[in-house]
Amino acid sequence: MRYNDGAEIVPIEVFQGILRGIADFAAIVPENYARVQLLTDEAYRDILFKKWDRLDFPYGSLSGDYPLCEDIAEFCRGDVQRAALRAGVAVRLGFGTLNYTKNAGLRHAINYRVIATTHDVLYFEPQTDAYLASPKDCQTMDEFRL
Secondary structure (H helix, E strand, O other): OOOOOOOEEEEHHHHHHHHHOOOOOOOEOOOOOOEEEEEOHHHHHHHHHHHOOOOOOOOOOOOOOOOOHHHHHHHHHHHHHHHHHHOOOOOOEOEEEEEEEEOOOOEEEEEEEEEOOOOOEEEEEOOOOEEEOOOOOEEEEEEEEO
């Protein structure tokens, strides 16, 4: 699959505006990034299916040991960004990590993606390889990182 097919490159301000539309803050973006590339949902799913390998990480949440949910979401983000670069995507993807607070008050981290042309924000639970329309049991979205 060619990831640039159907993709859209948007200024960083547009990307942050999309996220600000669902949470009351801007995304944390690495310094000096001017644009973000949004893929089709099919392309994001393809790259996740081919390049994300969670290998049944031992989850440390009950003991507070490594890796925690944020570590796993960051591993996934890195794998996807690296695979996209190797596949010829020249602009950083609109795929990152979301930290949020669950209804029970616990914090959790998953991945998010912004879809080309529709600008829908969809989610991915890297611990279970589940595609989500919204974060599970979300009370507040606390931080989007690119």
